[in-house]
Amino acid sequence: MERCLTLVLLYSIIIFITADRVYVRLVGGHSRCAGRVEVLHRGQWGTVCDDFWDMADAAVVCRELDCGEPVDALGDAHFGPGSGPIWMSYVACTGSESTLKNCGSSGWGKSNCDHINDTGVICSEVRLVGGSRCSGRLEILDDQSWVSVCDAAFDQQDAEVVCRELDCGAPVQVLGEDAFGKGDAQMWTQEIQCRGNESQIHFCSKSISYENNCSHEHNVELVCADPMNVRLVGGHSRCAGRVEVLHRGQWGTVCDDFWDLADAAVVCRELDCGEPVDALGDAHFGPGSGPIWMDVVSCTGSESTLKNCGSAGWNVHTCTHNYDAGVICSGE
Numbered sequence: 331m332e333r334c335l336t337l338v339l340l341y342s343i344i345i346f347i348t349a350d351r352v353y354v355r356l357v358g359g360h361s362r363c364a365g366r367v368e369v370l371h372r373g374q375w376g377t378v379c380d381d382f383w384d385m386a387d388a389a390v391v392c393r394e395l396d397c398g399e400p401v402d403a404l405g406d407a408h409f410g411p412g413s414g415p416i417w418m419s420y421v422a423c424t425g426s427e428s429t430l431k432n433c434g435s436s437g438w439g440k441s442n443c444d445h446i447n448d449t450g451v452i453c454s455e456v457r458l459v460g461g462s463r464c465s466g467r468l469e470i471l472d473d474q475s476w477v478s479v480c481d482a483a484f485d486q487q488d489a490e491v492v493c494r495e496l497d498c499g500a501p502v503q504v505l506g507e508d509a510f511g512k513g514d515a516q517m518w519t520q521e522i523q524c525r526g527n528e529s530q531i532h533f534c535s536k537s538i539s540y541e542n543n544c545s546h547e548h549n550v551e552l553v554c555a556d557p558m559n560v561r562l563v564g565g566h567s568r569c570a571g572r573v574e575v576l577h578r579g580q581w582g583t584v585c586d587d588f589w590d591l592a593d594a595a596v597v598c599r600e601l602d603c604g605e606p607v608d609a610l611g612d613a614h615f616g617p618g619s620g621p622i623w624m625d626v627v628s629c630t631g632s633e634s635t636l637k638n639c640g641s642a643g644w645n646v647h648t649c650t651h652n653y654d655a656g657v658i659c660s661g662e
C-alpha cells in the first residue's frame with residue numbers, strides 16, 4: 331500500500347513536471363506536428379500573430395515539440411482562426427531558443443492583430459539522423475516517439491516522398507547498411523506505401539508490417555541529392571548570382587530591402603563559397619521568376635542556412651522581381 335502511494339506520488343510529480351514544461355502546441359492540423367501555433371501563458375492558451383513569422387520561428391516551434399525539420403511557416407489563419415488572447419506578435423526568434431516563449435516579440439498580449447492573422451507551422455514527421463540534413467538513418471515520428479524504419483518495407487517511391495518532405499531534391503541512394511550508425515530508436519512495426527507524388531509522408535498509406543521481422547541491421551539509410559536550399563543564378567560561377575531559395579520543391583527569390591553583407595555571408599558560407607564580396611539589389615543578375623520567398627532579411631550571420639534568417643514573414647513581401655537580391659562571394 332505504501333509502495334503504491336509512493337508510486338502514485340511519483341507519477342503525479344512526473345506528470346506535473348512534464349505538463350508544466352509544455353508551452354506550445356499545434357492545433358487543427360493532421361498531427362501534433364502541424365497546426366495553428368498556440369502558446370501557454372499564465373495558464374491560458376493563446377495564439378501568435380503572423381507579422382514577421384518566418385522559418386526561424388517555425389524551427390524553434392518544431393524543435394520545442396520534438397518534431398522534425400520546419401517544413402512551412404504559415405500565416406492568415408491557415409489552420410483556422412483560434413480564440414482567446416493573441417499572446418505574441420512580431421516574433422523574432424534567432425533560431426537557437428529552446429522555447430518560443432523565449433523569442434523576442436512586441437510583448438505578451440500586445441497585438442493589434444485579429445485571429446484571421448493566426449500563424450501556423452508544419453514540421454516534418456521524418457528525419458535523417460547521423461549524417462547531414464539530407465542524408466542519414468531514416469526515422470519516422472510515430473505519435474510521440476521517433477522510430478526506425480525497416481529497409482525491407484521501403485522502396486523508391488517512399489524515398490522520393492522523404493527527400494521531398496525535407497526539401498532535399500531526389501533520392502540518390504537507399505542503403506540498407508550501417509553507414510550512419512545503428513541508433514537506439516525502436517523499430518517501427520508498420521510500413522509506408524507511398525505513390526511517390528505525396529508532399530509529405532503523412533499522406534502515404536500505412537499498414538502493419540507482417541511480412542518483415544526487422545532488426546537494427548536493417549534500418550533504412552537514405553541519401554538525397556540536394557542538400558542545398560540556396561543557389562546563385564545568372565552569375566559567372568556558382569558563387570555569384572541572383573539568390574534563390576528552395577521551399578517545398580519550388581525555387582523563389584529574395585527581395586533586396588535591407589539586404590546586406592551579413593545576409594550575403596550566410597549565403598556564401600552555406601554554399602561553401604568563401605567570404606561575401608558584395609550584396610547586390612535591383613535584380614543585378616537579372617530578374618528571377620516564381621515566388622519571392624523572403625523580404626526584409628535580417629541574418630545575424632551565424633545561421634547555417636539563409637532560410638533560418640529573420641524576414642518580414644515567409645512568402646510575405648511588397649516586392650517585384652525587379653528588386654531581386656544578388657551575392658558575389660570570394661570563392662569560385
Ligand SMILES: *[C@@H]1O[C@H](CO)[C@@H](O)[C@H](O)[C@H]1NC(C)=O
Binds near residue numbers: 381442443444446447
Ligand atoms: C490581418 O489580416 C488582414 C487580412 O489579411 C490584414 O488586412 C491585416 O492588415 C492583418 N493585420 C495585421 C495586424 O497584420
Ligand SMILES: *[C@@H]1O[C@H](CO)[C@@H](O)[C@H](O)[C@H]1NC(C)=O
Binds near residue numbers: 525527528
Ligand atoms: C498522385 O497520383 C495519383 C495517380 O497516380 C493521383 O490519383 C493522385 O491525385 C496524385 N496525388 C497528388 C497529391 O498529386
Ligand SMILES: *[C@@H]1O[C@H](CO)[C@@H](O)[C@H](O)[C@H]1NC(C)=O
Binds near residue numbers: 541542543
Ligand atoms: C517472423 O517472426 C515470426 C515469429 O518469430 C516467424 O513465425 C515468422 O516466420 C518470421 N517471418 C519471416 C518472414 O521471417
